[in-house]
Amino acid sequence: MWSSDRHGAPRLWIVLVSILLAFATGETRAELLIATARDGAVEALSRDEAEQLYLGRRATLAARTPLLLLDLPPGESRDQFYRLLTGKNPSQIRAYWSRMVFTGRALPPKEAADASDARRLLLENPGAIGYLPSHYANDPSLRILLHLE
Amino acid sequence: MKNRLTALAIAAALHASPAAADIETATFSGFGTLGAVATQTDDLQFLRVGIEAPGSDTVKLGSDSVLGMQGNFRLGGSTEAVLQVLTRKTPKNNYTPRASLAFLSFAPAPEFTLRAGRLRVPAFMLSDSLDINYAHPWVRPPVEVYTLNPFADLDGIDLLYRTRIGDVDLELHPYFGRSRVDITESGRASLSRLRGLNLGLSRGSLTLHLGYSRARLDLRWGDAEFGVLQHALEALPEGRHILAEMQGNGASTSFTSAGFQWDDNRWQLIGEYAARRASGFVNSAHGWHLTVGRHIGPTTPYVRLARTRQDEPIVGDALSAGLPAVEAFNASRNASQRSIGAGLRWDAHTNAALKIELTRTHVDADGWGAFFPTGDIASTRVSDRKINTLSISIDVVF
Missing domain, CATH: 3.40.190.10 (Periplasmic binding protein-like II)
Structure with a gap:
C-alpha cells in the first residue's frame, strides 16, 4: 500500500515531464x-x-x-x-x-x-x-x- | 532567324501583364574553377583532347580552370533570355571568352519549354554542366567518356517536355542545329544537320539518361605535323584515298549515350556509357565510367573506374598497313585508355568545394589516351604507358 503511495508522486512527475517534453519537442521538431x-x-x-x-x-x-x-x-x-x-x-x-x-x-x-x-x-x-x-x-x-x- | 525571335520576344514583353513587384527582371550569377593537374612523368602532359591546346609543361592550370558569368532576363510572361559568357583555355591556346549560352526560351505551358539560339549539345548525361565542376563530385567528368564528343555549342532549337507519371519525372528533349569546334593550330570541325533526342527519368534518388543523335561532319586538321604528312601522301599513288579518310566533308556520324545517377544522401553512384560512330575523319570509339562515392559529413571520397576503346581507326588497316606515318596519325587521334582514380570532394564552404584526385592511367598500345608529349612529338612514346596524375581544384558558384 504505502509503497504505491510512495511511487504515486514520481509517476505524476513522469506524466508532467512527458507532457512538457511533448510540447517542447512539438516546438523544436520544426x-x-x-x-x-x-x-x-x-x-x-x-x-x-x-x-x-x-x-x-x-x-x-x-x-x-x-x-x-x-x-x-x-x-x-x-x-x-x-x-x-x-x-x-x-x-x-x-x-x-x-x-x-x-x-x-x-x-x-x-x-x-x-x-x-x-x-x-x-x-x-x-x-x-x-x-x-x-x-x-x-x-x-x-x-x-x-x-x- | 535570331532577329525575328528577338522582335517576337520584345513584343511578348510589351504585352505581358505587370509581374509581381518582387520578381526580378534580371538575375546575374557565376561559376568558376581554379584547377591544376600534374603528370608524374617529365615527357608527357595531361590533355583534354578537343577542349584545350597542348602546352609545354607537366603541370597545367589550363585543363580545368574556367570562369563563367550568366545573366537571366525575364522578358515578361513566360519568355526569358539567358546569356552565359565563358572563358577557359581553347584549342587555339588562348582564353578568348565565348558565349556558351545565348538563347530565348518560351514556355507556352508548364510542361513545355521551347528554346532557340546558342544552347548546349546535350550529347552526354552531364553535357549541360560540363563546365560547372561545382555540380559534380570529380575534379572533371571522366575523360574516357567526355572526350568522345568535343562539340559543346548547339546553334539551333530545342524543346524540353517534362511530365510526371506516377512518381517518375520524365523529360523528353529533342534538339536540332549545328555546332563548330576549333582544332589545335588552324584546324576546325563542324557538325551540321545535328538532330537528337534525349530521355531523362528520375524517381527519388535515381536519375536515368538516354540519348541518341546523328549529324554530318566536316573536318580539317590544321597542325604542322598533319601538313607534312599530307604533303608526303599527295606524292603517293594511293595517298589520295588515305587523305580522303583523314579529312574532308560529309562524313555521317551518330552518338549514343546512356547513364544513371544515384544519390541517397549516403552513397553516390554515377555510371555512363557513350559511343560515337563516324564514317570518316575521326575514329569510332566507345567509353564508360563508374563512380562510387560516400557522403561523410561535408566530404565525399570516391573511387572511379573508366575505359575508352577504339572500334574503328580513322584510316582503315588495309590502307594504313606498312605506312608508319599513317599509323602514327591514327594513334595520335585515338584516346583509348583505362584508368582508376581515387578522390575527395570537400564542401568547405556554402558556395565552394575543394577537390583532389589521384589517377593511374594505362594508355592503350595503339592510342595516345588523354596525353600529349611536352617536347618532341616524333621521339616521345605515348602509347602503352602507365601514367600517374594528380589533380587539385577549387570550384565556386556565386
Whole structure:
C-alpha cells in the first residue's frame, strides 16, 4: 500500500515531464508549411507541384500567374524544408541548383532575409509561394497550401 | 532567324501583364574553377583532347580552370533570355571568352519549354554542366567518356517536355542545329544537320539518361605535323584515298549515350556509357565510367573506374598497313585508355568545394589516351604507358 503511495508522486512527475517534453519537442521538431497570401492567386498546391517547383522542374502552375518562389536563408529551416520535400541534403541541393541555373533551365527561388521577410513578400506579391515555420499556421493573412513533416 | 525571335520576344514583353513587384527582371550569377593537374612523368602532359591546346609543361592550370558569368532576363510572361559568357583555355591556346549560352526560351505551358539560339549539345548525361565542376563530385567528368564528343555549342532549337507519371519525372528533349569546334593550330570541325533526342527519368534518388543523335561532319586538321604528312601522301599513288579518310566533308556520324545517377544522401553512384560512330575523319570509339562515392559529413571520397576503346581507326588497316606515318596519325587521334582514380570532394564552404584526385592511367598500345608529349612529338612514346596524375581544384558558384 504505502509503497504505491510512495511511487504515486514520481509517476505524476513522469506524466508532467512527458507532457512538457511533448510540447517542447512539438516546438523544436520544426514542422514546416507552404503558404501564400490569403487573397493570393494560388488556390491549391499539391506536394508533387511543390517538389517540382522547388527543384526547378516547372516554373508555373496551371493558373499561369507569374510565380515568385521564396527561399529562407541557409540554415536549419531551409535544410529541413528541402530534406522533407525532396529528400536531398544541403550540399546535394546546392549542386543540383547550380546545375539547373547554369544550364539556363531554371532560376532559384528568391531568398528572403528571414521568416518575417518571407511573410512580407507573400503578402505583397499575389503569386508568391514560400515556406514558413509551423507557428505561422494561424496567421489570418496567409493561406496554408501544404504541411510538411 | 535570331532577329525575328528577338522582335517576337520584345513584343511578348510589351504585352505581358505587370509581374509581381518582387520578381526580378534580371538575375546575374557565376561559376568558376581554379584547377591544376600534374603528370608524374617529365615527357608527357595531361590533355583534354578537343577542349584545350597542348602546352609545354607537366603541370597545367589550363585543363580545368574556367570562369563563367550568366545573366537571366525575364522578358515578361513566360519568355526569358539567358546569356552565359565563358572563358577557359581553347584549342587555339588562348582564353578568348565565348558565349556558351545565348538563347530565348518560351514556355507556352508548364510542361513545355521551347528554346532557340546558342544552347548546349546535350550529347552526354552531364553535357549541360560540363563546365560547372561545382555540380559534380570529380575534379572533371571522366575523360574516357567526355572526350568522345568535343562539340559543346548547339546553334539551333530545342524543346524540353517534362511530365510526371506516377512518381517518375520524365523529360523528353529533342534538339536540332549545328555546332563548330576549333582544332589545335588552324584546324576546325563542324557538325551540321545535328538532330537528337534525349530521355531523362528520375524517381527519388535515381536519375536515368538516354540519348541518341546523328549529324554530318566536316573536318580539317590544321597542325604542322598533319601538313607534312599530307604533303608526303599527295606524292603517293594511293595517298589520295588515305587523305580522303583523314579529312574532308560529309562524313555521317551518330552518338549514343546512356547513364544513371544515384544519390541517397549516403552513397553516390554515377555510371555512363557513350559511343560515337563516324564514317570518316575521326575514329569510332566507345567509353564508360563508374563512380562510387560516400557522403561523410561535408566530404565525399570516391573511387572511379573508366575505359575508352577504339572500334574503328580513322584510316582503315588495309590502307594504313606498312605506312608508319599513317599509323602514327591514327594513334595520335585515338584516346583509348583505362584508368582508376581515387578522390575527395570537400564542401568547405556554402558556395565552394575543394577537390583532389589521384589517377593511374594505362594508355592503350595503339592510342595516345588523354596525353600529349611536352617536347618532341616524333621521339616521345605515348602509347602503352602507365601514367600517374594528380589533380587539385577549387570550384565556386556565386
